[in-house]
Amino acid sequence: MAIEAADTVWVLISSALVLLMVPGLALFYGGLVQRKNVLSSMMHSFVAMGVMALEWILIGYSLAFSEGNWFVGGLGHALLNGIDVYSVTGTIPTYAFVAFQGMFAIITPALISGAIVGRVKFKSYLAFIALWGLLVYAPVCHWVWGGGFLTGKALDFAGGTVVHITSGISSLAILTYLGKRRGYGVDSIKPHNVTLTLLGAGLLWFGWFGFNAGSSLAANQIAALAFITTLVAPAAAGFVWMALEWYHLGHPTALGFATGVLAGLVAITPASGFVTPIAAIPIGVITSFVCYKAVELKGRFGYDDSLDAFGVHGVGGITGALLTGIFASVGSATGLLLGNSSQLLIQFEGVAITAIYAALCTLLIGFVLIRTIGLKVSESEENIGLDKTQHGEVAYNI
Amino acid sequence: MAIEAADTVWVLISSALVLLMVPGLALFYGGLVQRKNVLSSMMHSFVAMGVMALEWILIGYSLAFSEGNWFVGGLGHALLNGIDVYSVTGTIPTYAFVAFQGMFAIITPALISGAIVGRVKFKSYLAFIALWGLLVYAPVCHWVWGGGFLTGKALDFAGGTVVHITSGISSLAILTYLGKRRGYGVDSIKPHNVTLTLLGAGLLWFGWFGFNAGSSLAANQIAALAFITTLVAPAAAGFVWMALEWYHLGHPTALGFATGVLAGLVAITPASGFVTPIAAIPIGVITSFVCYKAVELKGRFGYDDSLDAFGVHGVGGITGALLTGIFASVGSATGLLLGNSSQLLIQFEGVAITAIYAALCTLLIGFVLIRTIGLKVSESEENIGLDKTQHGEVAYNI
Amino acid sequence: MAIEAADTVWVLISSALVLLMVPGLALFYGGLVQRKNVLSSMMHSFVAMGVMALEWILIGYSLAFSEGNWFVGGLGHALLNGIDVYSVTGTIPTYAFVAFQGMFAIITPALISGAIVGRVKFKSYLAFIALWGLLVYAPVCHWVWGGGFLTGKALDFAGGTVVHITSGISSLAILTYLGKRRGYGVDSIKPHNVTLTLLGAGLLWFGWFGFNAGSSLAANQIAALAFITTLVAPAAAGFVWMALEWYHLGHPTALGFATGVLAGLVAITPASGFVTPIAAIPIGVITSFVCYKAVELKGRFGYDDSLDAFGVHGVGGITGALLTGIFASVGSATGLLLGNSSQLLIQFEGVAITAIYAALCTLLIGFVLIRTIGLKVSESEENIGLDKTQHGEVAYNI
Amino acid sequence: MKYIIAIIRPERLDAVKRELQKLEVNRLTVSSVAGYGAQKGHLELYRAIEHEANLLEKIKIEIAVEDHFLQPIIEAIKTGAKGNDGYIGSGKVFVLPLEDVIRIRTNEAGPDAL
Amino acid sequence: MKYIIAIIRPERLDAVKRELQKLEVNRLTVSSVAGYGAQKGHLELYRAIEHEANLLEKIKIEIAVEDHFLQPIIEAIKTGAKGNDGYIGSGKVFVLPLEDVIRIRTNEAGPDAL
């Protein structure tokens, strides 16, 4: 089979864009934490580029995309067995496909790190993401995209379910073990550097064009559609979050705008190739509103989803998945507004199964870790900060 | 009509590159202001991604590119009416074209924010860019690229007139209402973080390849030409600015080099697809010299174009537009050096009309804002800084 | 000859990616130095975008790629003579080829700046890189890629020899004149901002996909291969460096992970299009180990390769070149493991000749500079810092 | 001699310096501190977590002076730091005894070295 | 009146503040300093260069108090700064004489202004 050169370019550059989201995420999270935890927080993202990339090549890709059963792929492509430089997937070299999908496997567990900043042992974090990649990411990826039981049923253009719901729900689940940071609700846990966070948001948006529009896997009209919806939804969502803050708290913060943009990006992810650019506006607006409320509720329930990994990725991912079932209207995808109410049901099913599965697995992994190498650092380590205690370094020296 | 896949990839990735220029600009400007205004300054760029993207989809694109008269487009494509996933513009999906052009509509008003740092109410800024996008950007875009009276006459490859002259001149115009920052000429208004500014300059240059070479709208030889001239002109301009500083002030500053690069990027914008790489050298050199002198004059006239939005984008844009009329030599474009003196005249006309129009509209918008919601913050708010007073947050916490 | 649009897109976007590596390098190095030298350090990278881009257009490209003898190209393409917008190289516009190759000429001398931070006169640095570009880079580039005596013999997919060995060895050579920084081995020379360094590492990795995969000069299977090996090798290398630190020093540092990633990127550069993704793992692992030991040795020998330009680029480049001779297995390239022991010999020859040549030329240039404009700043300038003394500015103001 | 330590609002630094310059006092040392005082931070909502933003940015000014200069300098600081809108958090001036001062460059000591 | 300068470990700041609040002492000034002391930095290897990391991040707390408050405040600082694990580098408290204090906003002076 011959490859299409333009499609190949598109997937390769999109892969690079998605990889850039990882430093983007590191900055986004890193800016929001205290000085004493910034390297720890950034490492949670960076190290995923090491661990998850290797895991993906060695076994993850095979579990997600090689032939298997309804639940998980087989080991046929472990160590990229059976794939060589001439292998083709669709219209692109298989290596390009493996790389593109690998970027998703890298960033997904890193998203969870937003919930747990400042209180997890580094070695436990490593074990966690490695196990989570095998137990949660690879199977769910197989369900939705790799031939599993949701493939061709649930609409998930670029990973709303596979990426954001899995990571967002797992963020909430792992908090049952971790509890709050010391000093939660106290002044000193404000973001140490919001300019880093804004830069991170900028890189995330930039990279997200690869994430969403690259998911068409071809340089075609659908790619262009996914691209423009990825511009519109976050614009609307950022604007709405800012307006809500303005109205409720008296000030439109830069951080609020950036958070809204992120919520909009999450929301449009499953929908990006299925809805019109105009439909991307209500998707952005509604999700921004819902996530805003979810983050507000956090304050009331008092759990410490430190950087709102659940509030934005979990809630935003679920909202986006459902809204996809409502607004889908492009190509063969049709949603509620076009009278296809069954799609919304399927979306709901997909969300529910994934959420429950991810939560249970995360609780299991957390349980095993607590019983073995432990999960949480000591009180004194938390006070001193993870940069010094886990990594033996500090971010800033005079 | 069928699309060309490679052209589609090129325009999509170029669009993403231009979007990245917005965070780049936010960093460039943000690093140059005081700590107390950094988020305000960055928000001026970031929020444009929200406001202008929405405005563009809803009505701006239509005003610029749908059928209309010599002055402005119609409402035929408002809300992207009449466009769907199969629509084609040239050889690419119309959605790709809308997105690419939308990025220009986003960044152009954000450029103005460099002139007005530290003293404008946030809500007035929002109103300003929204109105300016409708009254200035959309019509001028229509004139030059959308079928208006300058289309096919003035040479403006990637937006020297549409982007840089409009924003640069408007920066100067709005200053008549805003006056200087308190403490102008005092030590404490030095840039709070030049590393941010350098990073911003780097991202701007990177993104500018999409801005200029993407403007060919096709993956062809002209794209390659525009790409290489976008490498050469800023290199020359950066070098010259540094040399001038070295000679005049005794030191070649990093900030000077970055400013020169920016001037070179502005200058080559209208010329990039019309001149040879070797001609890009004098274009960079001359513009750098002219902008350097313009910034110097600012000191003499005493107006506070804080981050030289006029000095670089206005003066550089005008210089570049005229030099395009002199050096144009590729394809059907011919300039003075090839004996076509009429082109220079046309360039001059285009510059003059645009400059006058942009200035008048800006004065009008400013006037209306002053009479309604006000434009400038109070003395005490300016002293405390806009981050706290307009956004209720600070960039850096211990 | 007609161009291939998709190949053109690929080379153009890859060129932009490589340019972005320069700000990436500036941040990587800038974060590692003291506050008083951060702009100086960043300027060493940034100014290369000015100086080397111009030199490349004016004469460098011609010396490297126009017809010449076994040693160096001629002056046939000086000032891009004989090239116009319709010229084609392979399947892409010649301008795209010139730009892509120009990015390599820009970043290579900038790599050397990592060895010499905090103690070189700025004007001497400028003279150094300009001369080095002519005497070292252009000829070696001609040898390996431009028709010189190594072309078609030594395997160097994306510049392990041309870029990393030349710059790495020259870093070591120039240290013979420069000696150590004052205060070497004292607390206060710790990195002033590791978050900058991590961001720099992220941008470098992102850009490196253009560097390596772009070097296929076509949007084909080899590009995809080079892309995925550029993901795998640094992942493995980063992981190993971290593990070595953990084992030897008790902590896995973020800086260590980033350094390992860099070593992996250097190592895979010559091999990226010639080895399988699985072979990229041992290449990353071995090189990480070797570089780690090399950096450790530095401590024992006591030379001050400040940011390990030799330790990572020199040693990593050599290791990568030799490993390419061992693991090469794709297409016509065959290495030791496929029984072709002669390739390893050729690799060794290429390395040795290049290393010796680069070292000698660097010593010569250094000698001339010392005898003319001097190389090292005064003790007092070094104490005060290069930002103030060489550039008349400081990076951070309150 | 006295060693004055004044804690003021950051935005009043320029005004304080102007007042001091009127007295030709232009040797001083400035640093950035965080203050807790009568000025309670407003309740802030940061990402839905309510907390009192009680750590407030302040500027610390240190000036060593001869005794007879003390009063005018305190007055100058007060004028500059209060502005027209003397409100909570304007700050305080602490006066400590100073036994000796040495100018490193000239070896002068005592009042001459101030 | 006394001017207390305490140098403590950064991670103990919250605890010290809590102890002080128990005494209803909530006016103080905090800054970030670097300390050299008995607590020798461990030998650090940074990029293969061995060096003593002897410059350690510390927090400096300044509190102006009336004389009779001095002892309880010192006790509170000690309690907060030591925690359960009083070990090297816990810090020190310096007590300087304070001659006068003026509250800028109200012109109060002396103990009333504290």
Next chain:
Amino acid sequence: MKYIIAIIRPERLDAVKRELQKLEVNRLTVSSVAGYGAQKGHLELYRAIEHEANLLEKIKIEIAVEDHFLQPIIEAIKTGAKGNDGYIGSGKVFVLPLEDVIRIRTNEAGPDAL
């Protein structure tokens, strides 16, 4: 006891520390401040706006010492801070009375705690 506050040029910190170590004085607290003094900033052109760069980066060193150590320490600071090129802006040393000092870890007080 005395509480020494020295303001020096940043680039002399290492030299001052070396001199102090010769006296086996290795407990001190360092911070970063901005100084205005005799050393006028040069006229600077920043983006065509001329202004006096009079806020200069300085290092503040604080050392609490026993009385009989005062002179040698001042000499050491002078030697280190001046270097060979004693010029404007080299800085100053202020000596304040110190009434008490407490080592938090051991409860030692007075000179023993220094």
